[in-house]
Amino acid sequence: MDHSLSELANRRQDPNRGLRRGLLFLSVVLVASLSGHWLIQDGHYGAYALVPTVVVISMALITHRTLEALMAGCLSGFIILSPSSAIQDMALAGLEVMQQPTMGWIALVCGLLGALIGLLQFVRGTEAFSDSAGRLLTTRRRAMLGATGLGILIFIDDYLNAMTVSAAMKKLFDRLRISRSMLAYIVDSTAAPICLLIPFSTWAIYLAGLLESQGIASTGEGFATYLGLIPMLFYPLIALLVVLLVALGVLPALGRMRVAEAGDELVDDSSAEQADEVQRQITPRLINFVLPVTTLLLATWWFGIDALIGVGFALLVALALYAAQRIAPLNRMFDELLGGFQQMLLPLGIVFAAFLLQTVNQNLGLTETLVAWVEPLMQGSWLPGVTFLLLSGLAFATGSFWGVYAIAFPIVIPLAEATGASMGLTLGAMISAGAFGSHACFFGDSTVLSARGCGVTPIQHALTQLPYVLLAAGASAILYFLLG
Structure with a gap:
């Protein structure tokens, strides 16, 4: 048994072992953070701005x-910011995060998507789709290419992609003995x-x-500029190429994905229940x-690519369709809706904590610190390559992707x-x-949703797809440096 298999076996025998080690590590870090507060001068946190990120990853x-x-x-x-009021500040920052319109939108979209998928599973709609797809996708290669194609087809929004493809393909992958980790990798690779x-x-x-807004394109010409x-x-181009090569069998299972494909992965499918x-x-x-999924996609597109409106219409259509068929009493269907919503509480908690981490990093000046460190290299022909590496690191560390764009554009364009x-x-x-940050960050929203939809943990999903992500990122960095 290799090291990875031994580690999985130990975790199954003592599930609290890692948590105890983590608490010991956290105790050391908190003491270091407390002492670090007194060493900081003039409000410049310097390397201490990296502490929260290092703690999260470790x-x-x-x-x-x-x-x-x-x-x-x-x-x-x-604690680094203010040891005497750390708990109070954390609670108030959490309240501010919950009051943000973006967080409210995410909570509603993810919760209602979970409700819709719970309803689809209850009426055995996902089972019917899996059976139909299974008649065509009869081999491992066909199933993986089918999942990739479905991910490409649902291009409107990464949330819709992650939840819909995982729900549609999970049973088929189980039947063909393809790991959930592989499905999560395909789903995440065809999201952002x-x-x-x-x-x-x-x-x-x-x-x-x-x-x-940054003056790169004139008013009304932003879309045309983006196309160019x-x-x-x-x-994104290389990540798509890599996932196609994996689906075709040209690229083998690498690293922890090899362990998962050998049939020894930890499945976290708490939503799976015995049929009554x-x-x-x-x-x-x-x-x-x-019909509900088609409504979801069409309504999202029709109403200005707003997934919240799309999932609302999809739920109404689903309930009307199932009530007309008298599939089950309405109270039972609403129970399933609520159950599906509840299954999204953990992913929503992770997204909330990621937003809170962004607040901490912003207060510590993480972005400004890293930019100041690498600014001497951000010049001339090196600028595209250094920009890619720096912002990829920032996106991964903070779990903020659109936020990184908003911060970086005014700095890098001049x-x-x-x-x-x-x-x-x-x-x-x-x-x-x-795109790299959204794909690689284990607490990023689409990564968390991909993992949840496929029934694996976010950290397991991040580690199993890591070799392919790094391969695409390395090739991208080389191209930016060479062509710059």
Whole structure:
């Protein structure tokens, strides 16, 4: 038995072992954070700005738990800022995060998507889709290519992509003995990267507006300018190429993915329950999956690519369809809706903690610190490559992707103009860095949703896909340096 298998076996025998080690590590970090507060002068935190990020990554690797690691990182940051009021400041910052419109939108979208998927599973709609797809996707290669194709097809929003593809393909992958980790990798690889490559998406709309606000494109021309940047989005392009090579069997299972594919992965599918008598009497019908999901996609697109409105219409259509068929009493269907919503509480908790971490990092000046360290290198032909590496690190460390764009554009664009660097490559590097962060960060929203939908933990998903993510990131960095 190799080291990875031994580690998994030990974790199963003593599930609290990692948590105890994590608490010991946290105790040391909190003492260091407390002492660090008194060493800081003039409000410049310097290297101490990295402490919350280091704590989050270290705790996650030690405990294999995401929410606890994020909260520990936040606590260490608030202690550095003000030891005497750290708990109070953390509580107030959490309240501010919950009051943000973005957090409210995410909570509603994710919760209602969970409710819709819970309803689809109850009426055996996902089972009907899996059975229908299984008649065509009869081999490992076909199933993986089918999942990739479905991910490309659902390009409107990364949240819709992550939740819909995982729900549709999970049973088929189980039947063909393909690991949940592999499915999570495919789902995540066709979330943010595809939203950037097919520009009729939430990501493209946001970036087009950002290009106009920064003066790169004139009013009304942001979308056309963004279209011209797509060939320079190296990370999304290479990430898509890599996942296709994996699906075709050209690239083998690497690292921890090899362990998962050998059938020894920890599945965290708490939403799976035994079918009761009511559910067993329901006949699986393909229309019960296809019509709500089609409504979800069309309504999202029709109403300005707003997933909240789309999922609202999808729920109404689903309930009307199932009530017309008299599949089950309405009170039972609403119970399933609430159960699906409850299954999203942990992912929502992780997203909330990631937003809280962003607040801590902002107060500590993490972005300004890292930019100041690498600014001597951000010049001329090196600018696109350095920009990609720096912003990729920031996006991964903070779990903020659109936020990194908003911060970086006003800094990097003047540097590109002043140094004569290629503006197109520099913009492509900045946008690609956000895609890397969304793909790689284990507490990023689409990564958490991909893991949750596929029934694995976020840290397990992040580690199993890591070799492929690093391969795409390394190739992208080389291209930005060479072409810069």
